[in-house]
Amino acid sequence: MKEYVCISDDVKLGKNVKLSKFINLYGCVVGDNTKIGAFVEVQKNAVIGKNCKISSHTFICEGVRIGDNCFIGHGVMFINDNYPRSTRPDGTLETEEDWSGRYVETRIGNNVSIGSNATILGNLTIGVGAAIGAGSVVTGDVPPNQIWAGNPAKMLRSSTGNK
Numbered sequence: 001m002k003e004y005v006c007i008s009d010d011v012k013l014g015k016n017v018k019l020s021k022f023i024n025l026y027g028c029v030v031g032d033n034t035k036i037g038a039f040v041e042v043q044k045n046a047v048i049g050k051n052c053k054i055s056s057h058t059f060i061c062e063g064v065r066i067g068d069n070c071f072i073g074h075g076v077m078f079i080n081d082n083y084p085r086s087t088r089p090d091g092t093l094e095t096e097e098d099w100s101g102r103y104v105e106t107r108i109g110n111n112v113s114i115g116s117n118a119t120i121l122g123n124l125t126i127g128v129g130a131a132i133g134a135g136s137v138v139t140g141d142v143p144p145n146q147i148w149a150g151n152p153a154k155m156l157r158s159s160t161g162n163k
Contacts, residue, residue, distance in 0.1 A: 025042045029046075040056065042060045046063065050068045056075075057074055059077050060078050065107045066112075072114050073114055075116055080106065082102070104122035106121075109128035112131070114131075131159055132148055
């Protein structure tokens with residue numbers, strides 16, 4: 001692999017995947033023909049489908065499932081703990097075991113576009129063909145073929161894009 005690329009041995013890369021420098025991938029699956037930009041992290045148990053474009057500075061945490069033909073803009077943040085904490089009640093640092101009880105998954109359908117700097121909270125689904133506006137904060141499910149934007153994101157209109 002290229003210099004300045006950190007890919008653990010447990011990553012499953014599809015055919016013709018294009019990787020930029022300064023990325024961190026571990027324990028994840030990346031589908032055929034997907035392109036991942038610079039300064040992206042994809043954590044364990046995340047899945048990215050085929051023919052996706054993951055733009056620079058994006059964070060895809062454990063439990064995120066991205067369908068095929070998706071566009072993820074620059075600096076998109078996915079969340080898998082909707083109630084994060086750093087310490088236990090006794091003041092000691094939490095461990096992965098503490099966190100695992102709050103862990104949630106996020107599902108992104110096929111043909112979804114998510115604009116730059118959007119934040120996608122955990123435990124939700126963005127339906128097939130949906131679009132999320134730049135800078136939006138998605139706090140709940142987005143039905144298929146709708147365009148949502150804002151903080152919190154709300155439906156603007158139905159989409160006539162790819163389905």
